[in-house]
Amino acid sequence: MDDPKTLVSTEWLEAHLKDPDLRVLDASWFLPAMNRDAKAGYAEAHIPGARFFDIDEISDNRSELPHMAAPIEKFVSRMRAMGVGDGHQVVVYDQAGIFSAPRVWWNFRLMGKMDIAVLDGGLPKWIAEGRETEDLPPMPRDRHMTVQRQAHLVKDVTQVAHASKLGDHEILDARPYGRFIGQDDEPRPGLRKGHIPGAKSIPWDSLLNADATMKSPDDLRALFAAAKVDLAKPAICSCGSGVSAAMIALALERVGHLNWSLYDGAWAEWGMYNDLRIATGEA
Template sequence: MTDDPKTLVSTDWLAQHLKDPDLRLLDASWYLPDAGRDAKAEYDEAHIPGARFFDIDEISDARSDLPHMVPPVEKFMSRMRAMGVGDGHQVVVYDGAGILSAPRVWWLFRLMGQENVAVLDGGLPKWVAEGHPTEDMPPIPRDRHMTVRYQNALVRDVTQVSQASKLGEPQVVDARAPARFRGDAPEPREGLRAGHIPGSRNVHYETLLNDDRTLKSPEETRAIFEAAGVDLGKPIITSCGSGITAAILALSLQRMGHRNWSLYDGSWTEWGMFPTVPVATGDA
């Protein structure tokens, strides 16, 4: 793969840059409750040297009933200051699943106007499998100011997605598993209707990953989106269950040169419980 400090870097790249003074590593591991994994406990036990723990559920909008919605700018800035992450840093985000939740934090940094941020391809499992070091002590951060320039174009709400669903543009692309998309499988969260946003296309995030949890090449990614009926010449809104795996689609699009995308933050957790928006079932 070609390393790009604005989208995706390899474990080899990280090993070479691990001691760079301007590098900031974030462990952004997150799991659904039924995974039976405790991301913070796993971080405390072993993480890549120098990594800080980025708590996706805590660094969010506490005023919202929806899970891990985008935090207010002030909250994001204060949390990053306390973690010692700020202007002039190259940020690398990874997670304990390979690639699952790290792209969400990559997107969050982009939303806040930070472009020098990349996801570690293959994440902690690949790093450990290759014999690279881990440690169990958290780093001692020094405060660092971050300048935020909020990028409204990278996020969409239910009203904007409803309009896109009616008009057919931007295209909505759903990252959930096909059975959930069709409405054949129950949602992991209670109280949600089954199915998908009318007119949306389905690109299951798992299809974009290799067996070792690295991202497939831009060429393979392009073919997968096109096979799902997505017109890559048009703008795209990515969606999923709660705004986590939708960011895997966003990262994949960015990496293959598609710049006109945004992410539906509320995703199905919001759409599926909204009584006034329609739900489709079956294939797209």
């Protein structure tokens, strides 16, 4: 079901593509091991009218951690320059299907902007269906944006450590299972292996169908149940650096579990400090 606050289909987007208050963002971002250039991919082909949202650049460059959420002033400035502002319905997609787009969905939610949806299946589905693309960026006009930061949608390391100790939240980890149990190395050098004590493994790709669309709400509920996730508890979504964690947040929203937040520092932070406890093996 199309929901312009969470997830919309390619059919929905094509039907609304010429709406004057629609804005489309290409939020592609890839891990180094994926060996793909998101900006080059955008320049080669993007959905008509799409602007490129640079997750690494539109971030807090004062932090040593990767692509932490941008300060309000920087976010508003970048969005205004991209012609994205008040009164707009935003649809965000990526070149992988669904991978990094939910991160930008969360970024907007963090700023109090609710009228944003992820494109189900992303650019690969759009292209596979023979829909139009272009290779020239649009010429945006400034648009005023009013934001109100929603602090409850983000957790810092102290809050996560407290939740881990008390067990009063479900900590859900989107990294591949081999990294979660401490069997596989982290892609970032110098990080310990394992997971936050008490966390449960929800690998990001387990949330998707074979065609990179998100599983149905019923299938997502079954997935959470199989992982013994207690949806009566508030959830904290985590991953390697705060990107794929947002996929869990989107999935939770799709099943009606609205009491969630995202650990922005993620394993890039937790795995760096020896004074933070870690767990390995089966959760």
